[in-house]
Amino acid sequence: MRASLCLLALTFWLSDCEAQRLRVMTFNIWNSGSHVENGLRKIAKHILLVDPDIVGLQEVQRPDVLPDLLRWMGKPWTGVAGDEFYPDIAILTKHEMIMQSFAKTNRSISVKVQLQSGHVVSFWSVHLDYKSFGPYAANNKLVTNVDQILAGEKPLKRAGTDSYYTKSP
Numbered sequence: 001m002r003a004s005l006c007l008l009a010l011t012f013w014l015s016d017c018e019a020q021r022l023r024v025m026t027f028n029i030w031n032s033g034s035h036v037e038n039g040l041r042k043i044a045k046h047i048l049l050v051d052p053d054i055v056g057l058q059e060v061q062r063p064d065v066l067p068d069l070l071r072w073m074g075k076p077w078t079g080v081a082g083d084e085f086y087p088d089i090a091i092l093t094k095h096e097m098i099m100q101s102f103a104k105t106n107r108s109i110s111v112k113v114q115l116q117s118g119h120v121v122s123f124w125s126v127h128l129d130y131k132s133f134g135p136y137a138a139n140n141k142l143v144t145n146v147d148q149i150l151a152g153e154k155p156l157k158r159a160g161t162d163s164y165y166t167k168s169p
Helices: 002-019 039-050 065-073 134-139 146-151
Strands: 024-028 054-060 078-081 088-093 096-104 108-114 120-126
Touching (some): 054 120, 065 078, 065 088, 078 096, 078 108, 088 096, 088 120
Parallel strands (some): 024 054
Antiparallel strands (some): 054 088, 108 120
């Protein structure tokens, strides 16, 4: 009997999770797609095929990239970028952005997004310095053994509520 009740509760919880799916994507668009013929059009096509709710972009090289990309993507897509002269990072979404929540640092931006379910998520897009990128350090022989890499690792701790559940496709 107890197992049946647990299974029933789990079934209701899983069906609730399925109804509240949130798909996010991060996409380094490598110099705004300039090294590929029709790069922005292909970036927009790829995002539309993946069909995420929210996208974090990196390497947005010029102020005209975000408006051009949004034009290729069409309604209901909107977006916000970092610095007006060299944006570098952007956030795109099919949902409503709460622009009063917009925040930025020298390497990241954040905005809250109101989902159709009524839930609000705080989304960050970050583009870290390539000089600190682990594979580059190993390739350039700045790191010579695994112990050097592990010595720099620190556990990540997050705090907050997990009242919005997601399920991977």
